[in-house]
Amino acid sequence: MTDNKQGVLSFGSMTLMVGGLALFGLLAWGWVSGQELPLWPALLVAGVNVFGAFRLVQETKAKRAAMEAAAAEAAQKKRKSK
Numbered sequence: 001m002t003d004n005k006q007g008v009l010s011f012g013s014m015t016l017m018v019g020g021l022a023l024f025g026l027l028a029w030g031w032v033s034g035q036e037l038p039l040w041p042a043l044l045v046a047g048v049n050v051f052g053a054f055r056l057v058q059e060t061k062a063k064r065a066a067m068e069a070a071a072a073e074a075a076q077k078k079r080k081s082k
C-alpha cells in the first residue's frame with residue numbers, strides 16, 4: 001500500500017518485500033550451493049514475513065478507520081450546514 005501523502009511504501013509493505021528478498025536469497029543460495037537451507041536464517045525470514053503481514057493488516061485497518069472517520073465528519077458538517 002502506498003501512502004498517498006508522501007508517495008512511499010508503508011512499513012508493512014517494505015517488511016514483506018525485504019522478507020521476500022531474503023527468502024529468495026536463501027532459496028537461491030541453497031539451489032546454487034546444493035546444500036539444505038540453514039534453520040535459523042530460514043526461521044528469521046519466516047518471522048519477518050509474519051511480522052510484516054501483521055503490520056500490513058494493522059496499517060490497513062487504521063487507514064480504513066481514518067477514512068471512515070473523515071467521511072463521517074464530512075457528513076456531519078454537511079448536515080449542519082443545511
